[in-house]
Amino acid sequence: MSNKTGKIIGIDLGTTNSAVAVMEGGSPKIIPTAEGSNIFPSIVAFKNDEVIVGASAKRQMVLNPETTVNSIKRFMGRKFKDKAVQAAIKHIAYELAEGKDGMVTAKINGKTYTPQEISAKILQKAKADAESYLGSKVERAVITVPAYFNDSQRQATKQAGEIAGLYVERIVNEPTAASLAYGLDKKDNQTIAVYDLGGGTFDISVLEIGGGVFEVKSTNGDTFLGGDDFDNEIIDWIVAEFKKQFGKDLSKDSQALQRVKDAAEKAKIELSSSQKVELNEPFIAQGDEGQPLHLTMALTRAKLEELTDDLIKRSFGPVRKAIKDSKIKVSEIDEVILVGGMTRMPKIQAEVKKFFGKEPHKGVNPDEVVAVGAAIQAGVIGGDVSDVVLLDVTPLTLGLETLGGVRTPLIERNTTIPTSKSQIFSTAADNQTQVEINVLQGEREMAADNRTLGRFVLDGIPPAMRGTPQIEVTFDIDSNGILNVSAKEKTTGKEQKITIQSSTNLSDEEVEKMKADAEKYADEDKEKKELIEARNKANSVAFELEKQLKEYGDKLDEKVKKEIEENVKKLKELSEKEDASKEELDKATEETFTSAQKMGEAMQKSQQAEAAKAAQGDKGEKDEKKKDEKGKGDKSKESAEEGEVVKE
Amino acid sequence: MIKKSTKKTTNNKKIVELQQQLADSLEREKRVLADYQNLVKRNREERIKFLQLANQSLVETLLSPLEHLGLAAEQIEDQGLNMVIRDFWQVLEEAGVEEIYPKGEKFDLETMEVTDKKGDGETVIKVVRRGYRLNGQVIQHAKVIVK
Numbered sequence: 001m002s003n004k005t006g007k008i009i010g011i012d013l014g015t016t017n018s019a020v021a022v023m024e025g026g027s028p029k030i031i032p033t034a035e036g037s038n039i040f041p042s043i044v045a046f047k048n049d050e051v052i053v054g055a056s057a058k059r060q061m062v063l064n065p066e067t068t069v070n071s072i073k074r075f076m077g078r079k080f081k082d083k084a085v086q087a088a089i090k091h092i093a094y095e096l097a098e099g100k101d102g103m104v105t106a107k108i109n110g111k112t113y114t115p116q117e118i119s120a121k122i123l124q125k126a127k128a129d130a131e132s133y134l135g136s137k138v139e140r141a142v143i144t145v146p147a148y149f150n151d152s153q154r155q156a157t158k159q160a161g162e163i164a165g166l167y168v169e170r171i172v173n174e175p176t177a178a179s180l181a182y183g184l185d186k187k188d189n190q191t192i193a194v195y196d197l198g199g200g201t202f203d204i205s206v207l208e209i210g211g212g213v214f215e216v217k218s219t220n221g222d223t224f225l226g227g228d229d230f231d232n233e234i235i236d237w238i239v240a241e242f243k244k245q246f247g248k249d250l251s252k253d254s255q256a257l258q259r260v261k262d263a264a265e266k267a268k269i270e271l272s273s274s275q276k277v278e279l280n281e282p283f284i285a286q287g288d289e290g291q292p293l294h295l296t297m298a299l300t301r302a303k304l305e306e307l308t309d310d311l312i313k314r315s316f317g318p319v320r321k322a323i324k325d326s327k328i329k330v331s332e333i334d335e336v337i338l339v340g341g342m343t344r345m346p347k348i349q350a351e352v353k354k355f356f357g358k359e360p361h362k363g364v365n366p367d368e369v370v371a372v373g374a375a376i377q378a379g380v381i382g383g384d385v386s387d388v389v390l391l392d393v394t395p396l397t398l399g400l401e402t403l404g405g406v407r408t409p410l411i412e413r414n415t416t417i418p419t420s421k422s423q424i425f426s427t428a429a430d431n432q433t434q435v436e437i438n439v440l441q442g443e444r445e446m447a448a449d450n451r452t453l454g455r456f457v458l459d460g461i462p463p464a465m466r467g468t469p470q471i472e473v474t475f476d477i478d479s480n481g482i483l484n485v486s487a488k489e490k491t492t493g494k495e496q497k498i499t500i501q502s503s504t505n506l507s508d509e510e511v512e513k514m515k516a517d518a519e520k521y522a523d524e525d526k527e528k529k530e531l532i533e534a535r536n537k538a539n540s541v542a543f544e545l546e547k548q549l550k551e552y553g554d555k556l557d558e559k560v561k562k563e564i565e566e567n568v569k570k571l572k573e574l575s576e577k578e579d580a581s582k583e584e585l586d587k588a589t590e591e592t593f594t595s596a597q598k599m600g601e602a603m604q605k606s607q608q609a610e611a612a613k614a615a616q617g618d619k620g621e622k623d624e625k626k627k628d629e630k631g632k633g634d635k636s637k638e639s640a641e642e643g644e645v646v647k648e
Numbered sequence: 649m650i651k652k653s654t655k656k657t658t659n660n661k662k663i664v665e666l667q668q669q670l671a672d673s674l675e676r677e678k679r680v681l682a683d684y685q686n687l688v689k690r691n692r693e694e695r696i697k698f699l700q701l702a703n704q705s706l707v708e709t710l711l712s713p714l715e716h717l718g719l720a721a722e723q724i725e726d727q728g729l730n731m732v733i734r735d736f737w738q739v740l741e742e743a744g745v746e747e748i749y750p751k752g753e754k755f756d757l758e759t760m761e762v763t764d765k766k767g768d769g770e771t772v773i774k775v776v777r778r779g780y781r782l783n784g785q786v787i788q789h790a791k792v793i794v795k
Contacts, residue, residue, distance in 0.1 A: 024683055024686075024687075025680070025683050025684075025687070052757070056757050056758075058761075059757060059760065059761035059762065059789060060755070060757055060761075060762055061762070062762040062763060062764060062765055063755060063762040063765055063770065063794060133690075134686060135686055135689065136682075254763065254764050254774070254776055254793055255774065255776040255777075258763050258776040258777055258791055259776075259777070262777070280716075281716075282716045282719060282720065283716070283719035283720060283722070283723050292723045383672075383675075383676075
């Protein structure tokens with residue numbers, strides 16, 4: 001395969017762990033290492049002439065600390081005298097020296113390596129694993145770096161790629177990659193906070209996306225805060241508890257300590273999904289008289305949260321600073337993303353949610369999310385991901401105008417297309433023979449505030465009382481975003497339709513503006529809508545009662561009838577009054593209703609009487625037959641039976 | 649005349665456009681085909697691997713109680729307990745499980761992990777956690793101390 005057509009891989013070159021992903025069949029896929037795991041330690045070991053990278057290098061780290069290089073990312077593109085370098089030196093066992101132009105170099109077995117060369121070994125492993133997975137040569141990559149990396153650090157990362165035999169198509173910021181993994185590049189004018197708590201470092205970044213460009217507003221972090229600190233808290237607790245119980249210090253016994261370490265790590269992971277774990281390590285030590293001692297204790301999620309509370313709190317110092325530096329209010333942050341294995345901890349998720357006041361994104365595996373984003377960027381460059389966004393959802397709500405200028409939604413926004421939805425509507429006035437369908441797009445409650453996509457008239461509706469005709473309106477959007485609206489009168493089967501080509505081709509700005517307006521005017525719109533609904537209700541109650549008065553009025557007591565008539569009249573007048581408030585309308589509707597209950601009673605009586613009459617009629621017929629059979633009937637008996645029926 | 653030549657230019661433009669579209673489509677087709685072939689290959693490999701390691705997760709969950717039994721036997725001299733452990737091991741060996749207990753051996757990167765060292769040598773002086781293989785593949789590295 002030529003260089004141009006080969007796959008481009010996305011690499012998350014991390015301080016503690018690295019991961020590789022690629023676009024495959026249109027979606028990102030993590031490339032497993034030769035050892036079968038999705039991520040691998042960013043550790044390089046030099047053993048004689050051999051270079052070992054990843055999990056194997058980690059397994060022999062204790063044996064050869066001086067020739068095993070970890071956390072090399074901390075030294076990328078930095079000068080030896082940098083404060084950050086001097087702070088990190090304490091945490092490593094291999095030797096660092098000042099190289100060309102005062103830059104950091106690592107001294108291994110008397111040989112000098114630049115951080116670029118060491119990182120290149122990690123990238124070479126990534127390349128080799130990808131080639132074996134894909135079955136073809138890989139020569140191009142997108143590599144991620146922390147948002148705070150300066151030019152020199154980015155340049156060094158690019159060089160590392162080149163040393164590894166990879167043409168670096170692009171250097172992408174880690175928080176940007178995470179945003180890409182969540183598809184946030186498709187949104188416009190959004191502010192995103194990325195909370196990244198990994199194996200050994202914590203980063204917080206505030207980004208702004210506009211016109212497809214991510215801009216880093218601020219970053220902060222703690223270069224020595226990560227998952228290992230959480231493990232250590234649990235280990236210390238287990239050791240202390242055991243000492244309290246048996247007076248034995250497990251940390252003094254290497255075998256016991258190893259078992260405690262393994263148990264602590266396992267417990268930490270399990271407590272992300274369960275509330276309590278049992279730690280059972282029998283025969284972990286011996287008592288003073290040689291008797292076996294067993295470690296058996298329960299660790300609850302609450303206890304873990306208490307133990308690690310300080311660590312979690314520690315992360316929010318940098319978060320506050322980053323927010324302050326970005327000059328953006330916490331409430332203005334639209335999206336929050338969690339990155340790094342430690343963010344699986346429910347307490348961290350809860351604290352992040354509490355701080356930002358919104359649910360963070362966490363669907364993509366937090367260990368892999370950066371590599372996934374890098375692969376998506378690689379896919380865009382390589383043409384696997386088309387820049388033309390395949391429209392898979394409707395950006396705005398589609399609906400139609402109903403009585404009183406209210407917008408009634410049919411297809412809510414963000415509905416995946418193709419889709420179809422029908423609803424039955426009716427007429428608003430007696431003997432109405434046509435209806436106008438005004439197709440609307442937007443989020444506002446009132447029809448006039450939305451965009452009209454098209455309108456058409458369905459006529460030939462048979463004259464009938466309001467509310468009687470059944471008009472089925474169907475909205476259908478095909479996969480190309482073309483909207484077909486049809487209205488069908490159910491009794492006659494008469495139908496009208498319209499096709500709207502441009503239901504979805506709004507620019508991002510237009511969509512955003514419409515959504516923003518909807519939010520801005522939400523309360524006002526709601527009030528307006530409620531007022532109209534109250535007016536509509538008053539109107540229809542008045543109409544309905546008028547109709548019933550005509551029918552049953554003669555059965556009512558004259559006084560009651562008059563009272564109802566007056567109430568209905570008042571209600572009608574009120575509903576036509578421009579400045580009638582919702583409360584007035586609701587109150588009047590309620591009162592009219594109550595007064596009309598007497599009519600209801602009268603109606604019921606009259607209906608029952610009719611039913612009785614009918615029943616009597618039936619019986620009469622039967623009796624008639626009986627009479628015929630018997631020849632003669634008994635009148636007094638008949639009236640008595642009638643009386644009984646009425647009583648029922 | 650002018651109209652005609654404009655039409656010709658438009659046609660030529662259209663041809664170039666369509667040729668480009670065709671080239672892009674063919675390129676995409678090749679990629680999709682390659683992706684598919686890789687998927688089939690990988691699927692086959694994964695199935696073989698899956699069959700070989702079908703018991704892996706069950707075996708892995710048994711490792712801890714198995715190790716605890718071993719620890720018990722070291723502390724308690726009991727013939728019955730030893731019989732239980734032997735029984736247990738017989739079943740596991742049939743399923744392809746092997747123990748890695750490299751005490752006295754030279755450190756081997758493929759099967760071990762060093763947790764501590766007591767000198768400059770590479771000989772395992774203590775096994776702090778036993779390792780295991782399943783059908784020849786290491787599923788838990790032995791954790792060792794070397795001297």
